[in-house]
Amino acid sequence: MIKNKIRKRSGTDKTWKDRVFDLSVYGIAILMMLIIIYPLWFIVIASFSDPADVSNGNVWFWPEEWKLDGYIELLKQEMIWRGYLNTIIYTLVGTIIALLVNIPAGYALSRKELFGRKWISIFYLIPMFVGGGLIPTYLVVKNLGLLDTFWVLVLPFSVSAFNIIIARTFFRSSIPESLWEAAQIDGCGTIRYFLTMVLPLSKAILAVIGLWTAVGIWNSWFDAMIYISNEHLQPLQLVLRRILISNESLLGTASGELASELRRLSEMMKYAAIVVSTLPIMCLYPFLQKYFNQGVMVGSIKE
Structure with a gap:
């Protein structure tokens, strides 16, 4: 039965x-x-x-009529290509610097033999809840001589307390202590152990922090608006904002059929700008999705 x-x-x-x-x-x-x-x-x-x-609500799942006017007008702007190149460089360099800074810091905090580890962890936790504010940050960046330079978007904000804590949790939970003991027996030092054994086993956290950082830099426009006035250094998001604002100002000076045509192009350019600015990240995400899910689970582990 x-x-x-x-x-x-x-x-x-x-x-x-x-x-x-x-x-x-x-x-x-x-x-x-x-x-x-x-x-x-x-x-x-x-x-x-x-x-x-x-x-009018006629577009639900498919366009009534395919039109490329928005993309054509948007891509006619020469500053778009400069902004795209700047954003790609900012994202690549900023992501590499963030990994070079946050991953070793997270690994160091995961080691039990680190002197003052508890107090250093508290020091990293404080900025997650209390910020210095826009004006003090601006003054620090200005005194460092980073205003209107390439490095202003990749150096001052490369350290992320959240990413460091996530990396620390990953190293504690995923890298066994017995591996370090075996490496010591074979005569492996701390730096060599980190570079040759820990990093190859940490592809998940590298991909997750790299993706988070890349998305943040790619979508960033406020920092560029505050710290960069040179048009040749402005990223894509800020360039798109300038184009859309200039189109709105043209609408205020036009009338009649010209105004209706400009309004039509302006609306199409808004949607085209969203697609153009998000397409590279959307194409990158599927390849890192499995690592992203692992990173979210790492952050949920209770210590």
């Missing part, structure tokens, strides 16, 4: 309650996926659609 019950519960023999539960789970998962994906898809199709069709 017991064997028959177990046989019914296993394999494809499911009760109607199990099937209803499975269908409910799949239905909720599909609904959540649509809620997340549809706004992104709507931005894409709106960038190829006439603004009148979008405002």
